[in-house]
Amino acid sequence: MAETSKTPKKKRHSTSSTASGDSVSKQSPKPTALTGSSRKIKDHCADWHNYINKWETINDQGFQLVSSIANCKIQAQSSEAPEKTVNVITREGDINNLQEGSHKMPVELNDYCTQLETAYNSMSKLVKKMEIICTNLKGVCDLELHQNNGAWSDKPLFQTWPTKLFYDASSELLSMYKKELPIKQIILQEIAHTEDRDRLMFYVATWLHQPYIEDNSKTLLESMLVETGHR
Amino acid sequence: MDITIRKELFKALRTVDQDDKKWKETVDASASHLSSMCNLCEQLRCCDKVNLETTPLRSFADIKDRLQYKIIYSLEIIVEKLRDNLKLLHDIQKRSNRNYRQCMEVYQSNAAQLGIDKVIERSATEPSITDMLEWLYDIDRILTLQYAKRKLLLDIVRYDQDYVDNLSKQWKDSGDLHSLVGNVMAHTCFFMAEEDDTR
Numbered sequence: 001m002a003e004t005s006k007t008p009k010k011k012r013h014s015t016s017s018t019a020s021g022d023s024v025s026k027q028s029p030k031p032t033a034l035t036g037s038s039r040k041i042k043d044h045c046a047d048w049h050n051y052i053n054k055w056e057t058i059n060d061q062g063f064q065l066v067s068s069i070a071n072c073k074i075q076a077q078s079s080e081a082p083e084k085t086v087n088v089i090t091r092e093g094d095i096n097n098l099q100e101g102s103h104k105m106p107v108e109l110n111d112y113c114t115q116l117e118t119a120y121n122s123m124s125k126l127v128k129k130m131e132i133i134c135t136n137l138k139g140v141c142d143l144e145l146h147q148n149n150g151a152w153s154d155k156p157l158f159q160t161w162p163t164k165l166f167y168d169a170s171s172e173l174l175s176m177y178k179k180e181l182p183i184k185q186i187i188l189q190e191i192a193h194t195e196d197r198d199r200l201m202f203y204v205a206t207w208l209h210q211p212y213i214e215d216n217s218k219t220l221l222e223s224m225l226v227e228t229g230h231r
Numbered sequence: 232m233d234i235t236i237r238k239e240l241f242k243a244l245r246t247v248d249q250d251d252k253k254w255k256e257t258v259d260a261s262a263s264h265l266s267s268m269c270n271l272c273e274q275l276r277c278c279d280k281v282n283l284e285t286t287p288l289r290s291f292a293d294i295k296d297r298l299q300y301k302i303i304y305s306l307e308i309i310v311e312k313l314r315d316n317l318k319l320l321h322d323i324q325k326r327s328n329r330n331y332r333q334c335m336e337v338y339q340s341n342a343a344q345l346g347i348d349k350v351i352e353r354s355a356t357e358p359s360i361t362d363m364l365e366w367l368y369d370i371d372r373i374l375t376l377q378y379a380k381r382k383l384l385l386d387i388v389r390y391d392q393d394y395v396d397n398l399s400k401q402w403k404d405s406g407d408l409h410s411l412v413g414n415v416m417a418h419t420c421f422f423m424a425e426e427d428d429t430r
Contacts, residue, residue, distance in 0.1 A: 183291065
C-alpha cells in the first residue's frame with residue numbers, strides 16, 4: 001500500500017546575496033539563488049517527504065506487529081477449541097488455516113506490544129515535527145504579509161504557488177496525520193486485550209489502511225515537491 | 232501431405248505449446264492477487280460486522296465508512312491487475328483462434344487437391360490432417376470457454392467472501408486445457424520433429 005519514492009536530497013544552500021525574485025520565470029530558482037523564505041519552504045517540503053516516508057515505513061513495521069499480535073490472540077483462542085480451524089492473518093497475501101496452537105499466550109506477545117509502542121512513539125514524534133513545519137510556514141506567511149503591508153506578494157517564490165498555498169497544503173497534511181495518530185494509539189492500547197476475532201481483524205485493517213490519511217495526501221506532497229523543484 | 236498445410240499445422244502446433252505455457256504462467260501469476268482479494272474481503276466482512284459503539288474507536292463516527300472505502304479501493308486495484316492478466320489470456324485465446332482459422336483456410340483451399348483419403352490418412356508416427364485440425368479446434372474451444380469464464384467472473388465481481396472464494400477457485404482451474412495440449416503434443420511429436428528438421 002505504501003508507495004516508495006526517492007527521498008529528495010535535502011539541499012542546504014549557502015546563504016547568497018542573490019535575490020530570488022529577479023524575474024518572472026516558470027523554473028524554480030536555482031539552488032544557489034534561494035535565500036530566506038524560499039529556502040525555508042523548499043527545505044520544509046523535503047522534510048514533508050522524509051517524514052511521510054518514515055511514517056509509511058513505521059506503519060509497515062507496525063502492521064507486521066499488529067498482525068503478529070492478532071495471530072497470537074487467535075492462536076490462543078484456537079488452542080482452547082482445538083476442533084476449530086481459523087484463518088490467520090498475514091500481509092495482504094495469504095490467509096493460512098491454523099491448526100492447533102499452543103495452550104499459552106506466546107512469550108513473544110509482550111515483545112510485540114513493546115515494539116508496537118516504540119513504533120507509535122516514533123509516529124508521535126513525527127507528528128510533532130510536522131507541527132513544527134506548519135508553525136514555521138505560518139511564520140513565513142506572516143512575514144510576507146508584514147513585508148507587504150498586509151497583502152500577499154505579487155510574485156510567487158517558486159513557479160506559480162502563492163506562499164499561503166504551502167501553508168494550506170501543510171496544514172491539510174498535518175490534519176490527516178493528527179487524526180490518524182490517536183487511532184494508532186487506541187489500537188496499541190486495545191489490540192492485545194481484544195478477544196473477538198472480527199474486532200482483531202478490524203484493528204489490523206485500520207492500522208494497515210490508515211482511514212484518515214486521504215488519497216490526496218500523495219498529490220499534495222508531490223505538488224509541493226514539483227513546485228519547489230525537488231522533482 | 233501437402234507441404235503448405237503441413238507448414239501451417241506445424242506453426243499452429245508450435246504456438247499451441249508455447250501458449251499453453253504462457254497461459255499457465257499467467258494463471259499462476261494471478262495467485263497472489265487472488266489471495267490478496269480473499270484477505271481484503273475478509274477485512275471488509277469484519278469491518279462490517281464490528282459494532283463500533285462497543286469499541287474505543289466509537290468517537291470516530293466515520294471510521295468504518297473510511298476504512299471500507301480504503302479496502303474497496305485496494306480491491307479495485309487488484310481487480311485491475313486481474314484484468315491485465317485477463318488481457319494476456321485473451322491474447323493467447325485470439326492467437327489460438329487465428330491459428331486454427333488459418334489452418335482451416337489453407338486446408339479448405341487445398342481440400343479438393345488433397346482428396347479425402349490424404350486428409351484422413353494416419354501413420355504410426357503421424358496423425359492425420361483431420362486429427363490435427365480437430366485438436367486445434369478443441370484447444371481453441373477450451374481457451375474460448377476458459378477466457379469467457381474468467382471475463383464473466385470479473386464483469387460481475389462482488390466483494391463478498393463467498394463470491395471471491397469461488398472466483399479464486401474458478402480462476403485457477405483451467406479444466407482439461409493442459410492435459411489436452413499435453414496429449415496433442417505427445418501425438419504430434421514425430422510430426423513436429425520431422426517438420427523442424429526440414430525447415
